[in-house]
Amino acid sequence: MSWTTGTQTECLGANxxxxxxxxxxxxAAVMSPVTGAAYLPANFFLPSYGIGKSLxxxxxxxxxxxxxxxxxxxxxxxxxxxxxxxxxxxxxxxGVLATTGLITQATGTNMPWELEVVITCIxxxxxxxxxxxxxxxxxxxxxxxxxLRMSSSASNPNTTNTIGTGGTTAAWYIELAAACGTSSSSNxxxxxxxxxxxxx
Numbered sequence: 017m018s019w020t021t022g023t024q025t026e027c028l029g030a031n032x033x034x035x036x037x038x039x040x041x042x043x044a045a046v047m048s049p050v051t052g053a054a055y056l057p058a059n060f061f062l063p064s065y066g067i068g069k070s071l072x073x074x075x076x077x078x079x080x081x082x083x084x085x086x087x088x089x090x091x092x093x094x095x096x097x098x099x100x101x102x103x104x105x106x107x108x109x110x111g112v113l114a115t116t117g118l119i120t121q122a123t124g125t126n127m128p129w130e131l132e133v134v135i136t137c138i139x140x141x142x143x144x145x146x147x148x149x150x151x152x153x154x155x156x157x158x159x160x161x162x163x164l165r166m167s168s169s170a171s172n173p174n175t176t177n178t179i180g181t182g183g184t185t186a187a188w189y190i191e192l193a194a195a196c197g198t199s200s201s202s203n204x205x206x207x208x209x210x211x212x213x214x215x216x
Contacts, residue, residue, distance in 0.1 A: 026214045028071070029054025029190065035077070035207035042199045044090065046098045047207045048075065048192035053097060054212035061137045061144065061184040069137050070215040073114075075192055076130040079121065079154070079205040086118035086197035087205060089131055089152050089166065093179045093188040111180040113190075114148035116164040118197060124157030129205075131192070133166045134215075137184065138176050144183035145176035 031049035038047050054071075061069050073091050091114040114133045121127070133150025148168040153161055169175030179188065190212050194205045 024214075024216065027211065028056070028214045029210070029212040031207075031210045035192075035210070037204050037206040038194060038196070039204035040199050040201050041196055044088075044193045044195040046092070046094070046191050047077075047194045047205060048210045049207065050097050052210070054190040056093075056188045056190065058182075058185055058187045060187075060214075061140050063140050063184075066137050066140045066184055068216065071113075071135040071190060072133075072213040072215055073135065073150075073190065073192075073211070074130075074132045075207055075210040076128065077205065077207040077209070078126045078128055080125045080127065080202065081121050082123050082202035083198050083200055084120055084122050085200070085203045086120050087154075088116050088118045088195045089164075090115040090193045090195075091133060091135065091148070091166075092191045092193050094191050095180065095182075095186065095188060097189050098191070110178050113146050113177060113179065114150060114166050114168060115170065116152050116166045117170055118195075119152075119154065119162055119164050121154060121162070122156060122158070127157055128155045129153065131166065135168075140184045142181075142183040142185055144179050146179060147174065147176055149173045 167173040
């Protein structure tokens with residue numbers, strides 16, 4: 017590291033066990049492993065120096081389907097491990113830092129998916145705002161790739177989102193969630209790997 021810019025990168029969380037498989041669900045549920053979840057202490061994004069500070073989240077796993085359901089992914093800021101479960105993954109929901117649209121997935125078993133997103137602090141304080149942008153890719157049973165944009169807004173990636181009550185003055189866990197449009201024990205998704213890095 018040259019220290020020319022003063023930028024530092026730090027691993028804030030990385031799993032040491034796979035996440036629980038989600039199935040028979042239609043509302044969003046946490047799927048990232050509880051062990052190793054990234055933790056941001058209060059004022060991790062300092063009042064002035066926190067602006068422009070970013071998180072880089074990367075994850076992968078598998079999904080299986082039999083009834084061509086829709087799937088969606090989200091990165092959450094959660095005040096307690098495993099408790100974030102809004103009714104959907106709609107951008108604009110407090111705590112949803114990055115979300116995808118819903119993608120219809122054809123029948124397949126253990127189809128790999130991978131996620132990568134950068135989340136940047138735009139304003140700090142109790143009403144802190146964030147911008148995010150990235151992608152989710154699903155490697156289908158037919159060997160083709162389906163790709164979704166993952167961002168702070170489904171309509172415009174330059175639209176900010178809020179982290180939740182307390183903003184950057186509160187402490188947060190950074191977790192992954194998924195939602196499925198059709199409840200079936202055969203429609204499942206699981207997170208195998210998860211890492212969250214703090215940038216600058």
